[in-house]
Structure formats: C-alpha cells, structure tokens
Amino acid sequence: MAKDSEDTPRKKGKGNQIVVWVLMAMLVVGLGGFGVTNFGGGLTSIGRVGDREIDTNTYARALQQELSALSAQFGRNIPLSQAQSLGIDRQVLQTLVAQTALDNEAARVRLSVGDAVVAQTITNSPAFQGTAGRFDRDTYRFTLSRNNLTESAYEATLRADLARQLLTGAVAGGFVAPAPLTDTLYDWVGERRGFSLLRLTEEDLAAPLPEPGEEALTAFYEANLDRFTAPEAKRIRYAALLPDAIAADQPVDEATLRRMYDARIADFVQPERRLVERLVYPSAEAAAEAMARIEAGEAFETLVAERGLDLEDIDLGDVSREELGAAADAVFALEEPGVVGPFDSTLGPALFRMNAILAAQEIDFDAARPDLAIEIQADAARRVIAGRVEAIDDMLAGGSTLEEVAAEQGMTIDTVDYVAAQSAPEGIAAYPAFRTAADNLAEGDFPQAVLLADGGVVAMEFVEVVPAAPIPFETVRDDVLAAYTADATAKALAERAVEVKAAVEAGASLGAYGIVQRTANIAREGFVEDAPPALMQAVFAMSPGDLRVIEGPEFIGVVRLDEIRPAAQEGEDVAAIKASIAAQVEQALAQDALQLFSSALTEEAGIYLDQSAINAVHAQFN
Structure with a gap:
C-alpha cells in the first residue's frame, strides 16, 4: 500500500464516514462470488465513456452481486436468463455507465484523493482487520489474493471511488427543501376525512337472481376461457416413499406404548x-x-x-x-x-x-393407545425410509430407471403436472423440497433422491411440457356456475348502488337503505376493513356532500364524504413530519441533480459499448 502523500487526511463528518463505510462494504462484497481471472487475453473492457473504460471484471462482479441478491430475495438460484428478463443486466450496465462518466469527469478536472486518504480508509475497514481488531496486512493481502486482485488494482479502484464520492457530494450536496413545498406536501399528507359508507350485499337486491340455464353457462364459459384454462405445466414422473404409506405396516411394541403413556400421564389425566x-x-x-x-x-x-x-x-x-x-x-x-x-x-x-x-379429564390407556401407536409407527416408518435412501441413490447413480428403483425399494410411481406458480399445491407438490427440485428440473436431468420434510424421499424425471389448454366445461361446470353467479351478483349490486346514489342525491337518507358505517377521522394512508383501496382514493378526491359508488373484489358500496379536516398545525408530531418530508425532498432533489449531471456527462463524453464483450461475460454465467 502506498505510504507517501503530501495530503493530510482531514476529519470527516459523520455523514461522510457513513458513505465511506458503505462504499467499502460494497467494494469488499463485490469482490466475492466471481473470479476476475475468467476473462483473459485482450478482453479487458466492455466499453467506455469518453476516455474511461468500463472494466470487464467490474461488470462481471456487479452482475454477480445483483444475481446473488436476487437469489437471496427469491430463496432459490436465479439464472442470468431470468434476471435478464427482469432487466437486471441493463440496470447494472446503466449504473456502471453513470459511474464511469463520473470517473471520466473526475479525471478530466484532475480530482483525486491522496495516498493518506486511501491508506486511512483501508486500515479502518473491518474487512481487513485481524484477530486483534486492528488492520492486519496479511489479512489484507489474503482477502485481495483470494479474489484475484493485486493491491495496486484494488487501491486504484478505491481511489477512483473516493474521488467519485467527492464529485457526487459536490453535485448532490447542499440542497435545502423549499419551505412552501414542504408545507404544501405536509398539508396534503396531513389532511383527514370523515365519511359515511353503505355496503351493499346480495340481501339488498330487490329479488333473488334467477338460476342460469346451461346455454347461459356455456356462453359464459366460452366468453371467459382464460379463467378456465389450465396453465402451462411441467409433467414429471416420480417415485415416492412416504411415511404415511408404510406406517401402518410397522410393528408396535406394547411395552413401549405403556412407557409412552406413563411418561405423558399429565397429558391424559388432568384434575x-x-x-x-x-x-x-x-x-x-x-x-x-x-x-x-x-x-x-x-x-x-x-x-x-x-x-x-x-x-x-x-x-x-x-x-x-x-x-x-x-x-x-x-x-x-x-x-x-x-x-x-x-x-x-x-x-x-x-x-x-x-x-x-x-x-376433570381422564383418557385411559386403551383410549390413548391408537394415537400413541400412530406416533410410534410414523417414527418407525421414517427410520425405515432413512435406511433406504443410500440404496435408492446408489441405484439411480447406477442407471436404474425409476420403475426399477420403485420395485426394489417399495416406492410408488406416479405422474404430476407441476405448475410452479400454484398458490395452493396439493399432493406431492405440497412438499417444499419437491417444488424446489421440480423448479430446477430440466429435460435430460438424471433422477436424484430428494428428502422431504416428513422423512419421505422422492426421485423425479422430466417427461414433457404440457401446454396451456382450456379445461373441459364438464370438469369445471361448478366453477363456471360460481363465477357466473359472482359476476351477475356484482353487476346487479352495482346497478343497485347507482339507484341508491341517485335516490340519496334526490334527498333520501343514506341510512334508509341499510346500516351506514361512519368513519369520523381517517388519514390518507388509512384503510377500511374489507374495503378496496379505491375507497380511500375516492374519499380523498371528493368534495363534502359528494356521493360515489365504490366497486372492488367482492365489494360494492356507496360512500358520502361528510368532512374534510385540514392537517394539524401544532404539536410535536407536526415538526417531526415536516422534517421527514423536508429530508425526502432534499434527497429527491439531490438524486435528480446527480442523475441529470451524470446524463449530461455521458452525452458529452460519448458512450461506446462492446456487445460481443458483454455477451462473453454473460456466457460465463451459463
């Protein structure tokens, strides 16, 4: 690490220190997960902004970091192809382009930091501290070496990041939220409403809805095929051995049952x-x-x-x-x-x-025996399955088919059309471990034993992709009837709500049409139980005395705005809320200024992107 510098590190404010530590954390975290030696030869950059190149390995590490974060968020490995469909690669590239534009400008105006600042930042970093809690050179070298970085390369990157921090601080710092803007936003946020709500249900209709005939149901089915279409599925053949399937065959020892009963006597005999x-x-x-x-x-x-x-x-x-x-x-x-x-x-x-x-409650041994026996048999079944897992794995690794493994190990063969996005999976697909394996299963994969949460085991193989297709009317007739009835009821209630609204506007009492729920004082971010978000959006857009029909999923109502309450102008909360609003405004102004500045620098300097180099980086993730 360079020692000589004519610059003496100046004492930083707390805010700047936080930024530096965030920066250091990003740098160190960004080093992991992707070896920088993956790109050799002349492939050193994926493009440039002005005279500043966008380093290939920097892009690779940034992309890997985003993939890791995305995988952690979803709880499973996210391939690059899926991340690309979400635009993650473009976001990473845009960020690096903006950073490179700032680096290019910092170099143009000869903005940099001295060796002493770089040294102090490194020696104060927890990532490079040894067991004594102080900077340790061996730890520093080992961390960089493990990530295929030299000291000079890392320190150059850190120096550029610190210089960029100075530049962005100069551009984005010092913004003060205008008081009129803060006050206007506070008045908007702090306003409250009082309103009356009449909910309408099927009982409020003048007459029950007639039962639909087969022709009406068929026409509804054909007009709404998207609601009665099975989604694309992955057909999977699997062999499973579950505790429930073999538990009843496990022997039960009477002495063990009696010991369990005596040990849990407090559960069975209560005074x-x-x-x-x-x-x-x-x-x-x-x-x-x-x-x-x-x-x-x-x-x-x-x-x-x-x-x-x-x-x-x-x-x-x-x-x-x-x-x-x-x-x-x-x-x-x-x-x-x-x-x-x-x-x-x-x-x-x-x-x-x-x-x-x-x-008092007393369950004697004979009454408790069946439940105790089930528990013993289930535990024995799990042990039996655990003893077969290795043999199942060995047979699969040796090339045995699922049918051969099932016949040898007492497993059950079945097929399931698996849909990843099912909200309430049933059967074998209800096991989280099965779903995880099924999500990753692809054509050509060899079956492997997968352990299930209840002690069972399953092995699976890909059969085919089953395209989305309408479910036959006869199969979903009950669902069609329910959907038809729900739609017809909602339509009739909406018409009834319009009638009620017109009558109240003509002078009738809202309470004459049912129980009215009165809300005297509610904030903009408040909610009314079982009411759609459209209700709050409506009452904050209405004038006192206005009536509106509110529609939502399984909800129809008529709302009348009774009162607009201005935001409070006194109290401790007022000052705190205004301070929070001002801070958000200042942050937004700073971000906008920095974005405009970066965009102007990029446009002025010019961008060149090497798509073949970018594709080469992407290929390393496949």
Missing part, C-alpha cells in the same frame, strides 16, 4: 381446573374493603381499572387446586362464576374471580 383472575392489593385492609364493595354490587372490572390494570394483566388462565394456595378451597367451592377473598397469595392479599369450571 378439575378453574379459569381464574387474581386482583392483588397492597394490604389486607385494602383487599377487604374491595371485597365489601363487590358484595355491595360494585363491578369487578371497576376495581381492576382503579388499580390501573387490564383484565389480561390479572388473568391466571386455567389453574388447578394446587396452584391456588390459600384460595383453593373457596375458589373450588364456587359452583358458578363469582368473586372470593381476600386470600394471601405470592404477591400479597388478593381477590380471586372464578370465570369457568373445567371438569
């Missing part, structure tokens, strides 16, 4: 219990006075509130006689809910309210 609340007082006199008030008709809840407590604070749950101590006899003597006391407790004198009697 009589009570649901009890305990209200503790600081002295016996105070508790006795409270009991006298109860006997005089005072509500127990009133005493609880006077103690500054809620009912959940004093709830003991269901308790046995042994758990109640001195109050046990009195509590268990009650034949109906009531209050007794005061009695001493571990927390002091207390009143006890009994709310319910839970009768």
Whole structure:
C-alpha cells in the first residue's frame, strides 16, 4: 500500500464516514462470488465513456452481486436468463455507465484523493482487520489474493471511488427543501376525512337472481376461457416413499406404548381446573374493603381499572387446586362464576374471580393407545425410509430407471403436472423440497433422491411440457356456475348502488337503505376493513356532500364524504413530519441533480459499448 502523500487526511463528518463505510462494504462484497481471472487475453473492457473504460471484471462482479441478491430475495438460484428478463443486466450496465462518466469527469478536472486518504480508509475497514481488531496486512493481502486482485488494482479502484464520492457530494450536496413545498406536501399528507359508507350485499337486491340455464353457462364459459384454462405445466414422473404409506405396516411394541403413556400421564389425566383472575392489593385492609364493595354490587372490572390494570394483566388462565394456595378451597367451592377473598397469595392479599369450571379429564390407556401407536409407527416408518435412501441413490447413480428403483425399494410411481406458480399445491407438490427440485428440473436431468420434510424421499424425471389448454366445461361446470353467479351478483349490486346514489342525491337518507358505517377521522394512508383501496382514493378526491359508488373484489358500496379536516398545525408530531418530508425532498432533489449531471456527462463524453464483450461475460454465467 502506498505510504507517501503530501495530503493530510482531514476529519470527516459523520455523514461522510457513513458513505465511506458503505462504499467499502460494497467494494469488499463485490469482490466475492466471481473470479476476475475468467476473462483473459485482450478482453479487458466492455466499453467506455469518453476516455474511461468500463472494466470487464467490474461488470462481471456487479452482475454477480445483483444475481446473488436476487437469489437471496427469491430463496432459490436465479439464472442470468431470468434476471435478464427482469432487466437486471441493463440496470447494472446503466449504473456502471453513470459511474464511469463520473470517473471520466473526475479525471478530466484532475480530482483525486491522496495516498493518506486511501491508506486511512483501508486500515479502518473491518474487512481487513485481524484477530486483534486492528488492520492486519496479511489479512489484507489474503482477502485481495483470494479474489484475484493485486493491491495496486484494488487501491486504484478505491481511489477512483473516493474521488467519485467527492464529485457526487459536490453535485448532490447542499440542497435545502423549499419551505412552501414542504408545507404544501405536509398539508396534503396531513389532511383527514370523515365519511359515511353503505355496503351493499346480495340481501339488498330487490329479488333473488334467477338460476342460469346451461346455454347461459356455456356462453359464459366460452366468453371467459382464460379463467378456465389450465396453465402451462411441467409433467414429471416420480417415485415416492412416504411415511404415511408404510406406517401402518410397522410393528408396535406394547411395552413401549405403556412407557409412552406413563411418561405423558399429565397429558391424559388432568384434575378439575378453574379459569381464574387474581386482583392483588397492597394490604389486607385494602383487599377487604374491595371485597365489601363487590358484595355491595360494585363491578369487578371497576376495581381492576382503579388499580390501573387490564383484565389480561390479572388473568391466571386455567389453574388447578394446587396452584391456588390459600384460595383453593373457596375458589373450588364456587359452583358458578363469582368473586372470593381476600386470600394471601405470592404477591400479597388478593381477590380471586372464578370465570369457568373445567371438569376433570381422564383418557385411559386403551383410549390413548391408537394415537400413541400412530406416533410410534410414523417414527418407525421414517427410520425405515432413512435406511433406504443410500440404496435408492446408489441405484439411480447406477442407471436404474425409476420403475426399477420403485420395485426394489417399495416406492410408488406416479405422474404430476407441476405448475410452479400454484398458490395452493396439493399432493406431492405440497412438499417444499419437491417444488424446489421440480423448479430446477430440466429435460435430460438424471433422477436424484430428494428428502422431504416428513422423512419421505422422492426421485423425479422430466417427461414433457404440457401446454396451456382450456379445461373441459364438464370438469369445471361448478366453477363456471360460481363465477357466473359472482359476476351477475356484482353487476346487479352495482346497478343497485347507482339507484341508491341517485335516490340519496334526490334527498333520501343514506341510512334508509341499510346500516351506514361512519368513519369520523381517517388519514390518507388509512384503510377500511374489507374495503378496496379505491375507497380511500375516492374519499380523498371528493368534495363534502359528494356521493360515489365504490366497486372492488367482492365489494360494492356507496360512500358520502361528510368532512374534510385540514392537517394539524401544532404539536410535536407536526415538526417531526415536516422534517421527514423536508429530508425526502432534499434527497429527491439531490438524486435528480446527480442523475441529470451524470446524463449530461455521458452525452458529452460519448458512450461506446462492446456487445460481443458483454455477451462473453454473460456466457460465463451459463
């Protein structure tokens, strides 16, 4: 690492230090996951901005970093082809082009940082600290070597990044949110509404809807084929061995059953219990006075509130006689809910309210035996399957077909049309491990044993892609009827809502058509349970007295705006919200300025991209 420098590192503000550490973290993280020696020969750049080249390995590492982040987000490996469909490669390229434009400008104006700044940044980085918690040169060299980087190359990259930070700080720093803009945004955010909502249901229709005939259902089916079409699927043949399939064949030892029953006797034999609340007082006199008030008709809840407590604070749950101590006899003597006391407790004198009697419960061995046997057999089945996994793997590795493996190992052969996006998969596809393997299964893959969460095992092979196709009407007739009825009901309710709106506008009372839900004071980001987002969008676009029909999934209603409440202008929250808005405005202004500056630099300097070099990088990910 270079030592000589005429520059003395100046003390940075906290904000700048944070930016530097974020920068260092990005650099170190970006080093991992992709060997920079993958690109040899003359393939050193994928293009340039002005006189500044876009390094091939920098692009590769940035792309790998985005793929890793995307894979972590989805919980599975995301191939480059899928990332490209999401535009990830273009985003990475755009970011590097903007950075290179800034680097080019920094070089043009001779903006840089001294060796001392680079040295201080490196030595302060946690990534290069040894076991003593200080910078360690061996750790520094090892980290760079592991990622195929030389010290000079890394330090040059860091120097450029720090210089770019100075340039972007000069461009994006110092913005102050205009007070009128902040106030206007606050007034918009802080406004609240009061409104009345009438929900309409099928009971509000003048007459029940007629039952549709077969012709109507068929016409509806044909007009909405997209709703009754099976999606493209991956047909998979699989061999499975599940605990449920062999559990019933596993032997059960009576002595083991008896030991399990005795070990869990508390689960099967429970004494009589009570649901009890305990209200503790600081002295016996105070508790006795409270009991006298109860006997005089005072509500127990009133005493609880006077103690500054809620009912959940004093709830003991269901308790046995042994758990109640001195109050046990009195509590268990009650034949109906009531209050007794005061009695001493571990927390002091207390009143006890009994709310319910839970009768004693006893499940004898013969009654418990079937459940215990199922548990033992399921555990034995899992052990049997675990003992066959290696043999299944060996047979598959040796070239045996699924049918041969199934016959030898007692597995079941079946086929499933697997759809990755199924919201509620059933059968074998309900296992997460099966879905993960099925997602990655491709034509030509050899079957492998996949362990399932319940101890089962499955092996699968790709058969074919089943194209999307309409499901026969006879198969989905019930679904067609349900969809037809839902659509017809929604249409009829929408028409009824229009009638109600017109009647109310003509002078009728909204409450004359049903129960009206009144919301007196709701913020712009608030919500009404079971109502669509369109409701809040509507009430904040209406004037007082306006009525609107609101439609959404399984929702039809008529809303009237009763009141517009301006944003509060006093209070601690007001200052905090305005400060937050101002910070967001300043950040947006800074980002816009930096984007415009980068775009202008790029346009002025000119861009050249080598698509063949970019394709070569992409090829390394396949």
